Amino acid sequence: MLIVQKYGGSSVANPERIRRVARRVVDLRRAGNEVVVVVSAMGDTTDDLIELVKRVSSNPSDREMDMILSTGEQVSIALLAMSIQTMGEKVVSLTGPQAGIVTSDTHTKARIEDIKTTRLRQELDAGKIVVVAGFQGVNSHNDITTLGRGGSDTTAVALAAALKADLCEIFTDVDGVYTTDPRMVPEARKLDSVSYDEMLELAHLGAGVLHPRAVECAKIYNIPLHVRCSFNNEPGTIVEEVNRMEKTLVVTGVAHDLNVAKIGIFDLPDRPGIAYRIFKTLADASINVDDIVQSSMRDGTNNISFTVTQSDIRRALTLVEDKIVADVWAGGYTHEPEVAKVSIVGAGMVSNPGVAAIMFEALADENINLDMITTSEIKISCIIKHVDGERAVKALHRKFKLDQEPV
Amino acid sequence: MLIVQKYGGSSVANPERIRRVARRVVDLRRAGNEVVVVVSAMGDTTDDLIELVKRVSSNPSDREMDMILSTGEQVSIALLAMSIQTMGEKVVSLTGPQAGIVTSDTHTKARIEDIKTTRLRQELDAGKIVVVAGFQGVNSHNDITTLGRGGSDTTAVALAAALKADLCEIFTDVDGVYTTDPRMVPEARKLDSVSYDEMLELAHLGAGVLHPRAVECAKIYNIPLHVRCSFNNEPGTIVEEVNRMEKTLVVTGVAHDLNVAKIGIFDLPDRPGIAYRIFKTLADASINVDDIVQSSMRDGTNNISFTVTQSDIRRALTLVEDKIVADVWAGGYTHEPEVAKVSIVGAGMVSNPGVAAIMFEALADENINLDMITTSEIKISCIIKHVDGERAVKALHRKFKLDQEPV
Numbered sequence: 001m002l003i004v005q006k007y008g009g010s011s012v013a014n015p016e017r018i019r020r021v022a023r024r025v026v027d028l029r030r031a032g033n034e035v036v037v038v039v040s041a042m043g044d045t046t047d048d049l050i051e052l053v054k055r056v057s058s059n060p061s062d063r064e065m066d067m068i069l070s071t072g073e074q075v076s077i078a079l080l081a082m083s084i085q086t087m088g089e090k091v092v093s094l095t096g097p098q099a100g101i102v103t104s105d106t107h108t109k110a111r112i113e114d115i116k117t118t119r120l121r122q123e124l125d126a127g128k129i130v131v132v133a134g135f136q137g138v139n140s141h142n143d144i145t146t147l148g149r150g151g152s153d154t155t156a157v158a159l160a161a162a163l164k165a166d167l168c169e170i171f172t173d174v175d176g177v178y179t180t181d182p183r184m185v186p187e188a189r190k191l192d193s194v195s196y197d198e199m200l201e202l203a204h205l206g207a208g209v210l211h212p213r214a215v216e217c218a219k220i221y222n223i224p225l226h227v228r229c230s231f232n233n234e235p236g237t238i239v240e241e242v243n244r245m246e247k248t249l250v251v252t253g254v255a256h257d258l259n260v261a262k263i264g265i266f267d268l269p270d271r272p273g274i275a276y277r278i279f280k281t282l283a284d285a286s287i288n289v290d291d292i293v294q295s296s297m298r299d300g301t302n303n304i305s306f307t308v309t310q311s312d313i314r315r316a317l318t319l320v321e322d323k324i325v326a327d328v329w330a331g332g333y334t335h336e337p338e339v340a341k342v343s344i345v346g347a348g349m350v351s352n353p354g355v356a357a358i359m360f361e362a363l364a365d366e367n368i369n370l371d372m373i374t375t376s377e378i379k380i381s382c383i384i385k386h387v388d389g390e391r392a393v394k395a396l397h398r399k400f401k402l403d404q405e406p407v
Numbered sequence: 408m409l410i411v412q413k414y415g416g417s418s419v420a421n422p423e424r425i426r427r428v429a430r431r432v433v434d435l436r437r438a439g440n441e442v443v444v445v446v447s448a449m450g451d452t453t454d455d456l457i458e459l460v461k462r463v464s465s466n467p468s469d470r471e472m473d474m475i476l477s478t479g480e481q482v483s484i485a486l487l488a489m490s491i492q493t494m495g496e497k498v499v500s501l502t503g504p505q506a507g508i509v510t511s512d513t514h515t516k517a518r519i520e521d522i523k524t525t526r527l528r529q530e531l532d533a534g535k536i537v538v539v540a541g542f543q544g545v546n547s548h549n550d551i552t553t554l555g556r557g558g559s560d561t562t563a564v565a566l567a568a569a570l571k572a573d574l575c576e577i578f579t580d581v582d583g584v585y586t587t588d589p590r591m592v593p594e595a596r597k598l599d600s601v602s603y604d605e606m607l608e609l610a611h612l613g614a615g616v617l618h619p620r621a622v623e624c625a626k627i628y629n630i631p632l633h634v635r636c637s638f639n640n641e642p643g644t645i646v647e648e649v650n651r652m653e654k655t656l657v658v659t660g661v662a663h664d665l666n667v668a669k670i671g672i673f674d675l676p677d678r679p680g681i682a683y684r685i686f687k688t689l690a691d692a693s694i695n696v697d698d699i700v701q702s703s704m705r706d707g708t709n710n711i712s713f714t715v716t717q718s719d720i721r722r723a724l725t726l727v728e729d730k731i732v733a734d735v736w737a738g739g740y741t742h743e744p745e746v747a748k749v750s751i752v753g754a755g756m757v758s759n760p761g762v763a764a765i766m767f768e769a770l771a772d773e774n775i776n777l778d779m780i781t782t783s784e785i786k787i788s789c790i791i792k793h794v795d796g797e798r799a800v801k802a803l804h805r806k807f808k809l810d811q812e813p814v
C-alpha cells in the first residue's frame with residue numbers, strides 16, 4: 001500500500017516526539033508499505049517566528065512572512081529524516097518546492113494548483129521514505145508560498161491524491177472526530193466514521209480537527225482519511241463516503257466557532273449586481289466571507305449580512321466604509337466584532353424536516369436569541385451572542401442525545 | 408555603483424542589530440547605489456540547530472544537515488527584508504537557490520560552480536534591494552547545499568563577481584585585518600590595505616576575518632574587498648591588488664592556527680604514485696589537508712607529514728590505519744592530535760631572503776622547537792607545540808616590529 005501520513009505540530013513538538021513519529025513511520029515501512037510523511041513545524045515554532053517578526057516590523061509583506069514561516073517545516077522534515085536514518089531506513093526530506101507542490105501566487109493563503117510528482121515517485125521507487133514539509137509550496141515566480149494555518153492537512157491529502165495513495169492518515173493530538181468539542185462538553189462522543197460532507201461542515205464550523213480544504217480535496221479525489229492520535233495506537237475516525245441508507249443518525253455533531261464577526265449592510269437597492277459588487281471587493285482583498293444572508297424589506301430595499309473571522313473584521317470594515325457603501329448605494333452598515341456560531345451537522349437532516357425546529361427549541365429553552373440563521377442540506381447554523389456560545393453547544397449536544405451511542 | 412555587502416552572524420544577532428543593518432543598507436541605496444546584501448544566520452542560530460540535531464541523531468546525513476542549517480539564513484533574510492520594508496524601500500529576499508547559486512553536489516562543503524543572475528538582475532532592475540541568504544545554494548539534484556562555515560563571505564564575493572559589482576563590503580564584528588590576532592597581541596595594528604595573496608595566507612592561517620575561498624574568488628575576478636565593522640562607520644581594510652614597488656614592508660602580519668593536528672607516515676618506498684595514493688584517499692573522504700612536507704631518508708625511504716584540522720584527525724587516522732599504510736607499503740605512522748601553526752606573511756618576502764632566518768631566531772630565542780617548516784613565496788609557516796603557539800605569535804609580532812607604522 002502507498003500511505004500518506006500527516007503529523008501536526010504537537011506530534012513533532014520535541015526530539016522525543018519526533019523519535020516516536022519516526023518509529024511509527026519505520027514500522028509502517030517495514031510492514032511493506034510505501035510511505036510519504038507530511039509534517040508541520042514543531043510545536044510553537046511558528047508562533048516564535050511570528051514573535052521575532054513583530055520585533056522587526058509591524059506590517060511585514062506576505063511574501064517575506066512566507067519566507068520566514070516556511071523554515072519551521074524545513075527544520076521538522078530534516079529532524080524527522082535524521083531520526084528515521086538512525087533506525088536504518090532510507091529516507092529523504094523534501095521542502096514543498098522540492099516535492100513539486102505548485103501553488104497559486106497569493107502569499108500566506110496559497111492554494112495548491114498542481115503536484116509534479118516526478119521527484120516524489122523517483123524517491124519512492126528508490127525505496128525511500130519521503131518526508132515532505134507541509135503547509136508550503138512554490139508559486140509561478142519561484143517564490144515560497146504557504147497555505148495558511150492548517151494547510152499541512154491539505155498538503156497530505158493533495159499528495160495522497162496526486163500519488164493515488166491507498167490511505168491518508170492524519171495524526172493529531174486528539175483521537176478522532178467528536179460529536180462536539182470535548183473540551184467544552186465532556187459527554188462528547190468519538191465518531192467511528194463521518195462522511196466527507198459532514199466533516200466538511202464540522203471542519204468549517206470550528207471543530208478544528210481537519211482543515212476544510214483538506215476535506216474538500218479528499219472528497220473530490222475520494223481519498224479515505226483516517227483521523228487519529230499520534231500518542232497511541234487506537235483507531236480514530238474514518239472520513240469517507242458513507243452510505244446513509246444504513247444509518248439512522250440524523251444529527252452527527254454540534255460545531256461551534258467563537259471567532260466570528262458580523263457585518264450588516266442595509267437599505268440596498270433591489271437590483272442585479274449588488275451582492276456581486278460587495279463580495280467581489282471583499283474577495284479581491286482576500287477576505288474570506290463565511291455565511292451570507294440576504295433579506296428583503298417591505299419598502300423594496302434589501303439588507304445583506306455576512307460573517308468574517310475576527311482577524312479580518314478591521315480590514316473588511318475599512319472596505320465597507322471607504323468603498324462598498326458608495327459602490328452599492330447602501331443606506332449604511334452595522335457590525336458586531338464578536339459573535340458566535342453554533343451549528344448542527346448531519347447527512348440525515350435533509351430527510352428530517354423537523355430538525356431545525358428542535359434546534360431552535362433547544363436554544364429558546366436556554367433563552368438564547370438568534371441573530372442570523374443559515375442552512376444547507378446537512379447543517380443548520382445560528383449566529384448568536386458571543387457569550388451564549390458555549391451554553392448553546394451544550395444544550396444542543398444534550399438535546400440531540402449525542403452523548404449516547406446511536407441505535 | 409553596484410555594491411554587494413555581506414553581514415555576518417553577529418551583525419544580525421538580534422532585531423536591534425538587524426534594524427541597524429537595514430538602516431545602513433537603505434542609506435546606501437538612497438545614495439543612488441544598487442545594493443545586494445548577503446546575510447548569515449543570526450548569531451547562535453546555527454549552533455542552536457546543531458544542538459537540536461544532536462538530540463535526534465548522532466550521525467545525521469550531510470544532506471539533512473544542509474536541509475536544517477539552511478533555514479538559519481532564510482530567517483535572517485526575511486527579517487532583514489521586513490526591516491528594510493519598514494523604512495519604505497523596495498526589497499526582496501532570496502534563498503541561495505532562488506538567487507541562482509548553483510553549487511557542486513558535496514553537501515556541507517559545496518563549492519559555488521555558477522550563479523545564474525537572471526532573477527537577481529530582474530529584481531535589481533525593478534529598483535529593489537536584494538537580500539540573499541549566504542552560505543547556501545542548490546546542487547544538480549535540486550537539493551539545498553551549504554558551503555560550510557564562513558561560506559557567506561564566498562557567497563558575497565561570488566555574487567559581486569557574477570554581477571560585476573564595483574565593490575564588495577564584508578561587515579564583521581572586527582574593524583579590519585590586523586597584523587596579528589589583537590585578542591592575543593594587544594599591540595596588533597590594523598592594516599589599511601593588504602594584497603589578495605597576503606589576505607589569502609592570513610585567512611588560511613587562521614586570521615579568521617575572511618574565508619579563504621572568498622579571497623581566492625575575489626582575486627580571480629579582481630573584486631576589491633572592504634573588510635569593515637558593522638558597528639561603526641570607520642574605514643576598515645581594503646583587500647586588493649597592491650603594487651609592492653611602492654611598499655617596503657616585508658612582513659605584513661603574523662598568523663596562527665591552534666586547531667591543527669599532524670600525521671606522519673614513515674618508511675615509504677621511493678617510487679612514483681605514493682603521495683597520490685595517500686592524498687587521493689583523504690580527498691575522497693573530503694578531509695582537507697593543509698601543509699604537506701616530504702623528506703627523503705638516507706636509506707632510500709621517504710617520510711611524509713601533513714596537517715589536518717583537529718576535527719578531522721579521527722577520520723584521517725582511521726583511513727591511515729585501515730587503508731593508507733597498506734596501500735603505500737609504509738613502515739608505520741605517528742600522529743600529534745594537537746599542534747600549533749604560526750606563520751609570517753608578506754608579499755615583500757620573496758625578495759628578502761633573510762626573513763626566514765629572523766623568524767627562526769625569534770622562535771629559538773623563546774626556546775620553541777620547530778616540528779615542520781613550510782614556505783611559499785609570501786609566507787613561512789612553522790608547526791610547533793600547541794602550548795607554544797601564543798608565545799610564538801607574540802615573539803614574531805615583536806621581532807618584525809608590526810606594532811609600529813611602516814616607514
